[in-house]
Amino acid sequence: EAPVQLNGGRQMSSVSSPFGLRPVGTLGGEYTGGFRQYPILSSESTRICYGDIVKLTDGGSATTIQKDTGTSACTPIGIFLGCRFIDVSTKQLTFSQQWSGAAHTEGMAYVADDPNILFAVQADGTVNDDDLGANVELEQTASNATLGISRVSLDISTTAVTAALPVRIVDFLGGHDGDERGSNFPIMLCKFNTGHQLGIGVVSGNAPGGG
Numbered sequence: 001e002a003p004v005q006l007n008g009g010r011q012m013s014s015v016s017s018p019f020g021l022r023p024v025g026t027l028g029g030e031y032t033g034g035f036r037q038y039p040i041l042s043s044e045s046t047r048i049c050y051g052d053i054v055k056l057t058d059g060g061s062a063t064t065i066q067k068d069t070g071t072s073a074c075t076p077i078g079i080f081l082g083c084r085f086i087d088v089s090t091k092q093l094t095f096s097q098q099w100s101g102a103a104h105t106e107g108m109a110y111v112a113d114d115p116n117i118l119f120a121v122q123a124d125g126t127v128n129d130d131d132l133g134a135n136v137e138l139e140q141t142a143s144n145a146t147l148g149i150s151r152v153s154l155d156i157s158t159t160a161v162t163a164a165l166p167v168r169i170v171d172f173l174g175g176h177d178g179d180e181r182g183s184n185f186p187i188m189l190c191k192f193n194t195g196h197q198l199g200i201g202v203v204s205g206n207a208p209g210g211g
Helices: none
Strands: 022-026 036-040 053-058 063-067 078-086 093-096 105-112 117-122 135-139 153-160 167-172 187-192
Touching (some): 153 167
Antiparallel strands (some): 053 063, 167 187
């Protein structure tokens, strides 16, 4: 897969090549690279890659991170940006942009958990102007283990006003006059509509756009 250009240059969105969620800003301004660390249990066997959505779960003696695989409903704490752990084979401290699912120990996930974060994510089809402001489901495709990146995208056929849908479409990346508008698989600017940091069971509400 070709690397995804999110800053500068013309976007290449004529092919479907989802890359998960990439933080690019906040509702109030720029994204400065901030993240919070959350523990991962050594028993966590699900692969988590850069750009995947993660949620909190009760790990017994600790609250820990798991991949959120929801499509029409999610409870995200944020976006997975990588992790550190003691490698189960080498016994060495290791930094990686993915949690492989092996029984590593002392795992800590780096998570962009600002509830006002804006992220870039590719749609799985064309997006109409009427889709802006709508809520939408996610397409959960298996991550790319070789590159260590997520393959989550927007299921653009599901745009609706439904309040409980997990993601709100804000704009085309680059705005109305940018390169993404009118492309076959545009990269969109979105925010979480539901999630732990927004309050359990609390959603932003019905979308003004309806798809």
